[in-house]
Amino acid sequence: MSDQLLLVAQVGGAHGVRGELKITTYTADPMAVADYKNLMRQDGSPGLVIASARPAKGGIVARVKGCDDRNAAEALRGLKLFIARDVLPEPEEDEFYLADLIGLAVETAAGEPLGKVKDVRDFGAGDLLEIQPRAGQSWWLPFTREAVPEVRLAEGKVIAAPPAVIEADPNEGRDEP
Numbered sequence: 001m002s003d004q005l006l007l008v009a010q011v012g013g014a015h016g017v018r019g020e021l022k023i024t025t026y027t028a029d030p031m032a033v034a035d036y037k038n039l040m041r042q043d044g045s046p047g048l049v050i051a052s053a054r055p056a057k058g059g060i061v062a063r064v065k066g067c068d069d070r071n072a073a074e075a076l077r078g079l080k081l082f083i084a085r086d087v088l089p090e091p092e093e094d095e096f097y098l099a100d101l102i103g104l105a106v107e108t109a110a111g112e113p114l115g116k117v118k119d120v121r122d123f124g125a126g127d128l129l130e131i132q133p134r135a136g137q138s139w140w141l142p143f144t145r146e147a148v149p150e151v152r153l154a155e156g157k158v159i160a161a162p163p164a165v166i167e168a169d170p171n172e173g174r175d176e177p
Contacts (some may be wrong), residue, residue: 004084004085004099005040005042005044005082005083005084005085006082006083006084006085006088006097006099007026007042007080007081007082008025008026008027008032008033008036008039008081008082008083009023009024009025009026009027009033009039009059009080009081010023010024010026010078010079010080010081011023011024011048011076011077011078011079011081012024012058012059012077013073013074013077014070014073014074014077015056015061015073016070017069017070018068018069018070019063019064019067019068019069019070019072019073020061020062020063020073021048021061021062021063021064021067021073021076022056022059022061023053023059023060023061023062023081024058024059025058025059025060026122030055030056030058030059030060031053031055031060033050033053033059033060033081034050034052034053034060034062036050036083036087037049037050039081039082039083040081040082040083040084041079041080041081041082042080042082044082047079047081047082048062048064048065048067048076048079048081049064049065049066050062050063050064051063051064051065064076085097085099096151096153098120098127098143099120100153101117101120101129101151101158102117102118102119102120103116103117104116104117104151104153104156104157104158105156105157105158106129106131106141106157106158106160107157107158107159107160108159108160108161108162109149109159109161113134114131114133114160114162115131115132115133115134115138116131116132117129117130117131117132117158118130118131118132118138120143126142126143126144127142127143128140128141128142128143129141129142129143129148129158129160131160141160141162146161147160147161147162147163148160148161149161
């Protein structure tokens with residue numbers, strides 16, 4: 001896992017006229033991103049070097065090397081920032097990083113296979129696991145204790161209790177003519 005890159009932040013755009021950036025962070029402590037200093041692009045090439053930062057709503061406002069005006073800052077809008085997995089401390093026993101879930105098998109408590117964890121995302125309402133079944137489209141599972149009662153990293157699997165799918169009657173709610 002040492003060569004794995006983890007998404008930790010994304011540039012939102014310019015802040016002011018002196019080249020500062022608004023950066024949305026995906027770390028528990030937003031200022032942790034500033035501690036990493038050298039952030040990479042998704043391909044592993046250099047991304048940004050943070051010179052200074054201060055907390056802001058949803059992340060940080062940072063000064064970065066080589067970005068001295070608003071135009072330079074705006075050119076970085078949308079840049080996703082990564083760090084190498086091996087710079088993070090090893091999690092405690094019974095703890096894990098969300099990125100560690102990607103690739104794990106997903107099955108019910110009865111052992112019925114549901115697929116594999118394709119991705120972990122948070123669209124604003126909490127973490128979701130994207131599950132890719134053997135065939136068909138992927139689907140989303142809330143990463144809650146109720147929907148995912150167990151994570152068994154050593155066994156390479158996640159135990160899931162997906163909600164029942166409710167098929168809606170297309171005629172329900174229509175008045176009969």
